[in-house]
Structure formats: C-alpha cells, structure tokens
Amino acid sequence: MMKTVQTEVPEALYNKAVALVNEGWFRDEKDVFLEAIRRFLDTHQSELMQKNIREDVKWGLHGDD
Amino acid sequence: MTEETRSIVCDTGPIIHLDELGCLDLLTDFDKILLSLSVVEEIEKHRPIALTVKLPFQVSRAQHPAEEHLAAMCRIFALDRGETDSLIMMESHPDALFLTDDASARMVAERMGFRVHGTIGIIVRAIRQGRNSPRR
Numbered sequence: 001m002m003k004t005v006q007t008e009v010p011e012a013l014y015n016k017a018v019a020l021v022n023e024g025w026f027r028d029e030k031d032v033f034l035e036a037i038r039r040f041l042d043t044h045q046s047e048l049m050q051k052n053i054r055e056d057v058k059w060g061l062h063g064d065d
Numbered sequence: 066m067t068e069e070t071r072s073i074v075c076d077t078g079p080i081i082h083l084d085e086l087g088c089l090d091l092l093t094d095f096d097k098i099l100l101s102l103s104v105v106e107e108i109e110k111h112r113p114i115a116l117t118v119k120l121p122f123q124v125s126r127a128q129h130p131a132e133e134h135l136a137a138m139c140r141i142f143a144l145d146r147g148e149t150d151s152l153i154m155m156e157s158h159p160d161a162l163f164l165t166d167d168a169s170a171r172m173v174a175e176r177m178g179f180r181v182h183g184t185i186g187i188i189v190r191a192i193r194q195g196r197n198s199p200r201r
Contacts (some may be wrong), residue, residue, distance in 0.1 A: 053185055
C-alpha cells in the first residue's frame with residue numbers, strides 16, 4: 001500500500017532528480033525520491049542513532065583524551 | 066590528551082549545535098579545528114555568529130579529490146559537500162578526530178577507520194574534564 005505525500009523541494013534538487021530520469025536511471029521523479037528516502041532511513045535507524053550516542057557517552061566518560 | 070587528538074576535523078553540525086547550546090568553548094583545548102571551505106560556507110549560511118568565537122579554526126582552501134574508495138562511499142551514502150570535504154580532509158589527517166552529528170557521515174568515517182564522535186561526546190567529555198557541569 002502506498003501513501004501520497006505532498007511536499008516542496010528546492011528547484012535545483014528537483015532538477016537533479018529529473019536529470020536522473022532523463023538519463024534513464026529511474027522511471028520517474030517519484031522513484032528518485034522514494035529511493036532517496038529509503039536510503040536515508042536505512043542510515044538513520046533509531047538503533048544506529050542510539051549506538052552513536054552510547055559510543056559518544058562512553059568516550060566522553062571514559063576516554064583518555 | 067594524546068598527540069593524535071590535538072587536531073579535529075569538524076563537520077558543520079557540531080559547530081552549530083555547540084554554539085546553539087552556548088558550549089562552543091568546549092573545543093578550546095584542541096590545537097587545531099580543521100574546517101573545509103564548504104563547511105565554513107554552511108556555517109556562514111546557517112549560524113555565522115559561530116565563526117566569531119575565538120577558536121583555533123584553520124580553513125583548508127585547497128581540496129584534493131577523494132581517494133576512489135572514499136569517493137564511492139560518499140556517493141553511496143549521499144553525503145553532502147561539507148561531509149564529503151571533511152572526510153577528504155581526514156585522509157590527510159588520519160590521526161585527527163572527526164566530529165560529525167550526521168549518521169551517514171559517521172558510518173562512512175567508521176568504515177574508513179577514522180576516529181569519529183559527535184556533539185554529545187564533546188559535552189560529556191568536558192564534564193569528565195571538569196570544564197562543564199552536568200547542570201549546565
């Protein structure tokens with residue numbers, strides 16, 4: 001099931017997405033933005049963010065520098 | 066402090082976040098705070114006042130291209146210019162500490178074998194060193 005999201009993006013960003021479509025890498029702009037969001041969410045999972053915070057706190061409390 | 070951590074390469078986020086918290090002075094014990102030109106431009110755009118704080122900023126204007134492996138990872142993780150340029154600087158200063166609050170940039174830095182931390186680490190570290198209080 002797909003959800004529809006309406007948002008505004010800077011023209012330059014949109015033009016880059018269109019360029020990728022025109023070059024044949026994506027079917028349409030929607031696919032570009034879907035892939036971009038999927039990749040962002042892959043690298044911003046809450047577990048990963050928590051791991052980073054834990055490592056920072058550990059370094060902050062027990063580091064030798 | 067060990068010799069290796071006297072220099073830091075800093076991405077835009079920690080500078081802005083520490084300044085927003087009134088804690089940018091926590092970076093004063095580093096000898097060098099290396100910034101790429103693109104990071105300076107981002108700070109000038111979003112929080113120009115942060116650059117007026119007296120800190121040992123050093124702006125690198127000469128930027129060489131990223132090594133192939135790093136360049137590929139920066140593209141795969143869709144890092145922006147500031148993050149990419151900071152990581153390129155880390156190639157020239159591999160013993161420095163890289164400061165970023167961006168999860169993707171941190172992931173790439175870890176995979177490159179760089180030491181990387183974020184704003185929270187700097188704040189907690191300052192408490193350990195007695196330069197900051199938990200209350201503050």
